[in-house]
Every structure is written in structure tokens, then in C-alpha cells.
Amino acid sequence: MSEQIDVTQELAKLQQRVEHLEERVEKAESRQGPLWFLWEAIRSILIGLFIVGPVVAIIFGVLGALSHTHQA
Incomplete structure (x- = not known):
């Protein structure tokens, strides 16, 4: 369950970065x-690649x- 929370937190961080971009x-x-x-545009692409x-x-x-x- 903690993995799901981590993924949710990462998605929230990603959303913030996208909004900033x-x-x-x-x-x-x-x-x-x-x-x-x-x-x-070039900077945004580079930021996208590295973040x-x-x-x-x-x-x-x-x-x-x-x-x-889950399959095992």
C-alpha cells in the first residue's frame, strides 16, 4: 500500500512541475x-527529459x- 502512496505523491509532484512549465x-x-x-521551448524539453x-x-x-x- 505504501507503494501506491509513493506513486500518488510522485504524480502530485509531477503535476506541480507540469503546471510550473x-x-x-x-x-x-x-x-x-x-x-x-x-x-x-528548448529549455522546457530539457527540463522534461531530466525531471x-x-x-x-x-x-x-x-x-x-x-x-x-501480485502475479507470484
Whole structure:
């Protein structure tokens, strides 16, 4: 049961990070420079790879481990 709580907490953290990224994109869109928007898009992608990627990997790892323990 604690694994489910951990997954729920990770999903809540992920949601907060996504909301933060959405706010940053909105701010970037409000600025007029096309190069600035491109830079913000690149930064968002990099942040997604280094923050969201590992969180998703952890979630799938926990879910995979849970499914193996229930099958045994």
C-alpha cells in the first residue's frame, strides 16, 4: 500500500512541475522575440527529459514491481 502512496505523491509532484512549465511557456509566449520562444521551448524539453523522464521511469518501475509481486 505504501507503494501506491509513493506513486500518488510522485504524480502530485509531477503535476506541480507540469503546471510550473505551463506558466513558463505562457510567459515566453507573451514575449515577442521568436528566438526567445525557441530558447524557452528548448529549455522546457530539457527540463522534461531530466525531471519528468526519471519520475515517469520510477512510476513505471514501481508499477511493474507491484504487478510482478501480485502475479507470484
